[in-house]
Amino acid sequence: MLINQSAVKTIIPQREPFIMIDHLLRADDSGFSTSFEIKEDNVFFENGTVSSSAIIENIAQTCAAGFGYLGSQAGEGEAKLGFIGAISKLTVSGTANLNDTVETNVTILNSFENIHLVEGTATVNGEPIVYCQMKIVQA
Secondary structure, three states, X not given: OOEOHHHHHHOOOOOOOOOOOOEEEEEEOOEEEEEEXXXXXXXXXXXXXXXXXXXXHHHHHHHHHHHHHHHHHXXXXXXXXXXEEEEEEEEEOOOEEOOOEEEEEEEEEEEEOOEEEEEEEEEEOOEEEEXXXXXEEEO
């Protein structure tokens, strides 16, 4: 584990109650991995589960954490704001329920300056629940 839950806020611009990652597990030039436990106080938690929109946000925050960590290692200081420019190839094949741990893997497919094309897969117990490609633009 690279960054634990108490230090996540140092590498992402999001703040409570919208933090959707607990731990940064891996960050390198090829991609990032995070974990996130679904708790009852999650802003997106309703009727025993979180929406697929919440998991898409988790994938985006995995990008924010990875880029933020790499930036901090390069001495860039404060985490940069990022924006989802587009989402494509979205597949929702499951849900995350109370106390599930979502493990998210993001692969960087292509980058041009501050624009990144990534693909993300969120899994619960090794089973994919959400897959998509995103264009992320860093401010």
